[in-house]
Amino acid sequence: MTDTDEDDDVTRRWLIRALIGLGFGIPIAIEGATLLGMLDSQLFGGGGDDSDGNESDETATPTEPVVAVGDELLPGTAPAETLTDAAVVTGDDGRRFEVTVAVENTGERAYELRLGVVRTADGTRVDGGASTDSLEPGASTALTATYDLPDGETPATLSVVGAESVGTGERITQRTVRFEDVPVRD
Amino acid sequence: MTFIDKYPNEAKLVRWHFGVGFIALAIGGLFGLVQALYRTGFFRSALPINATDYYTVLTGHGVLLALVFTTFLICGFFVWAVTRSLGRPLAHQRVAWVGFLSMLVGTVLATLTILNGFAPALPFESADVLYTFYAPLKGHPAFYVGAALLIVGSWVVGAEYFLTYREWRADNPGERIPLQTFMVLATFIMWYLSTLGVAVEVLVFLVPWSLGWISQVDPLLTRTLFWYFGHPVVYFWLLPAYVAWYTILPKLAGGRLLSDPLARVVFVLFVLLSTPVGFHHQYLDPGIADGFKFIAMTNTMMLLLPSFLTAFTVVASLEHGARQRGGGGYFGWLRALPWGEPAFSAMALAGLVFAAGGFSGMINAGMNINYLIHNTLWVPGHFHLTVGTAFGLTMMGVSYWLVPQITGKRLQHKTIAAIQPYIWFVGMTLMSNAMHRGGLAGLPRRTAEPLFRGEGAAPFDPVFGTIAEMQLQIAVGGTLLFVSLALFLVVMAGTWLTQSGVARLSVNGAIPAPLSGPEDSPRILDNLKVWTAIAVLLVVIAYGLPLWSMIADGVLLPGSGPFPV
Numbered sequence: 001m002t003d004t005d006e007d008d009d010v011t012r013r014w015l016i017r018a019l020i021g022l023g024f025g026i027p028i029a030i031e032g033a034t035l036l037g038m039l040d041s042q043l044f045g046g047g048g049d050d051s052d053g054n055e056s057d058e059t060a061t062p063t064e065p066v067v068a069v070g071d072e073l074l075p076g077t078a079p080a081e082t083l084t085d086a087a088v089v090t091g092d093d094g095r096r097f098e099v100t101v102a103v104e105n106t107g108e109r110a111y112e113l114r115l116g117v118v119r120t121a122d123g124t125r126v127d128g129g130a131s132t133d134s135l136e137p138g139a140s141t142a143l144t145a146t147y148d149l150p151d152g153e154t155p156a157t158l159s160v161v162g163a164e165s166v167g168t169g170e171r172i173t174q175r176t177v178r179f180e181d182v183p184v185r186d
Numbered sequence: 187m188t189f190i191d192k193y194p195n196e197a198k199l200v201r202w203h204f205g206v207g208f209i210a211l212a213i214g215g216l217f218g219l220v221q222a223l224y225r226t227g228f229f230r231s232a233l234p235i236n237a238t239d240y241y242t243v244l245t246g247h248g249v250l251l252a253l254v255f256t257t258f259l260i261c262g263f264f265v266w267a268v269t270r271s272l273g274r275p276l277a278h279q280r281v282a283w284v285g286f287l288s289m290l291v292g293t294v295l296a297t298l299t300i301l302n303g304f305a306p307a308l309p310f311e312s313a314d315v316l317y318t319f320y321a322p323l324k325g326h327p328a329f330y331v332g333a334a335l336l337i338v339g340s341w342v343v344g345a346e347y348f349l350t351y352r353e354w355r356a357d358n359p360g361e362r363i364p365l366q367t368f369m370v371l372a373t374f375i376m377w378y379l380s381t382l383g384v385a386v387e388v389l390v391f392l393v394p395w396s397l398g399w400i401s402q403v404d405p406l407l408t409r410t411l412f413w414y415f416g417h418p419v420v421y422f423w424l425l426p427a428y429v430a431w432y433t434i435l436p437k438l439a440g441g442r443l444l445s446d447p448l449a450r451v452v453f454v455l456f457v458l459l460s461t462p463v464g465f466h467h468q469y470l471d472p473g474i475a476d477g478f479k480f481i482a483m484t485n486t487m488m489l490l491l492p493s494f495l496t497a498f499t500v501v502a503s504l505e506h507g508a509r510q511r512g513g514g515g516y517f518g519w520l521r522a523l524p525w526g527e528p529a530f531s532a533m534a535l536a537g538l539v540f541a542a543g544g545f546s547g548m549i550n551a552g553m554n555i556n557y558l559i560h561n562t563l564w565v566p567g568h569f570h571l572t573v574g575t576a577f578g579l580t581m582m583g584v585s586y587w588l589v590p591q592i593t594g595k596r597l598q599h600k601t602i603a604a605i606q607p608y609i610w611f612v613g614m615t616l617m618s619n620a621m622h623r624g625g626l627a628g629l630p631r632r633t634a635e636p637l638f639r640g641e642g643a644a645p646f647d648p649v650f651g652t653i654a655e656m657q658l659q660i661a662v663g664g665t666l667l668f669v670s671l672a673l674f675l676v677v678m679a680g681t682w683l684t685q686s687g688v689a690r691l692s693v694n695g696a697i698p699a700p701l702s703g704p705e706d707s708p709r710i711l712d713n714l715k716v717w718t719a720i721a722v723l724l725v726v727i728a729y730g731l732p733l734w735s736m737i738a739d740g741v742l743l744p745g746s747g748p749f750p751v
Contacts (some may be wrong), residue, residue: 012526012601012604013526015601016525016526016603016604019604019605019608020395020525020608022608022612023535023607023608023609023611023612026612026614026616027611028613029616029617030615030619031619034623034650034651035647035651037651038649038650040650041649041650042649082698124566164489167231167233168230168231168237169230169231170233
């Protein structure tokens, strides 16, 4: 074997060793971090986007903007999304939170308003929502969403998304708004 | 003397199978990259597809990889395995070629309908029906005819394995079936039994429905027939990987297979248990009694046994090889394994990843815990570990070792080949890890939308990490997988297209005898008729009454008209 062959062989061996180190090291690091993170979450309640899950143990100062009937839900968008009604309706079949928004697309692109998750004052997440069809510029509509509330709970926040068509994708504006003193109707 | 010198006709047949399979792999792999980036929102506007096209890409990725690449590679690999282990050429070359041509024509038909989703000028209309092609999604009839031809072609190729074995048996009465041939025959017994379901689904229901000859099909019945096939197909993919791990990997490690009898037991267990488990894909389907779902669940849990046996036998065989190479200590022998050899490292890493896939599969198999992850991103996270890596990466490793033997050409670009399996391993860990976590957070599968903006993280509560980070990890992992795939194809193309006879082949195709041979096992293991009969009985128990109850209220009722895509 010549010196050049030996050098090539040594280089290849070091390359393989480095490769094996990285090839095993990176997956072990990723999986190890995942395992530790999940243990931490389960045992100590840490980690995650919404680490509180459905139940919040903390008393955080609310930071969402408060809206009332007549306010715009997404003032940063060109179209207007005006809250026209928000009330808790009680009946034999339970309590429902009804939200109505008047949407007028005063922008230059197709637009969709999506009402998403509600959270109650107790921190319970209520799934549901509604969405407009894609509104062409100049079009308007009224959007109503209804949420089944747990007994005795009042709605606190609502997740709102405005989606403006841009090319083959969307430009998203997202906001969580807060309600105070939501009226109750029979 | 290499395989191509001893069996030139069989080598040609294997080359054609591998060649078509590699083309499907290339196209399907490209689609995978496009999917990963579009779905996670990276470079989304730069990609030449929209949200509707995404489902064309998704169908193409699934069909070309999970159905076409797999079937061609398996049939070709098994031609080699049967020929080599029986020590004789195929009994009827023409039969095998007819089967191959049927598979090829079927593939072309189905692929044209899928690509029509991008290019309406192509013949036929589109078929964005996903690789599980459920009703009421309806594709062009050519898609279903193509799928049928692919399956029927594999039946014909498989028949040739049995015909060749029959000739060998006539010349060798009383001999134990050579291990590789035993494995091939067991795999195909399972394949014949399991493909009955999808054959009935396609030929009796979907083709007439797509042609408009019948106005509706019962989606529950057709789904059940599909999943009757849809679970054992994963063993059709896995068992060839097991053939490689049991018979080739120990040799590459420098040793011998620990136990031939254990390997036979494992394959017998798969013959028995692969098919009567399909309801575990239908835990959330109404119309199937919970009791039968429970039977499927227990059968599925029993399938852990052959995989654990395999883990033991293969690792013990590798240890034997490592110690033959001078390795020592409790774990130090691992370092003595030939990690720099791509054929070895690809198969070994594939086996390691399969263990992880098996554990996530246990979650899928548990009826109640399945509800947590059903139709979420967890599911593709799981099957990219199993079919994607256990089968795909293993076949890449097999190719590094076998393609020189079937072409007579020396493996080229060995440094690239050496690093390719590791890039795949890292890419798959990243992508699959994030998919599993995303699934636990509730991210759905089979959607074109990133879903982490807008309504944002609120509907998806990850236990660890953020949705945005998971999406980034999927994009990076998917990109690394594509890079790895490209490197593999560069090596294959370089090898295939190089001049023959330039240098003496450095691959040794001999496979040493196992440490414990077939003579140490009961002869009944080789009685494939007994195992087939028991397998049929188990299928009747698992499926008889549920299928009867679906048919009893009307074969086409309650029905659904077609939803063309």
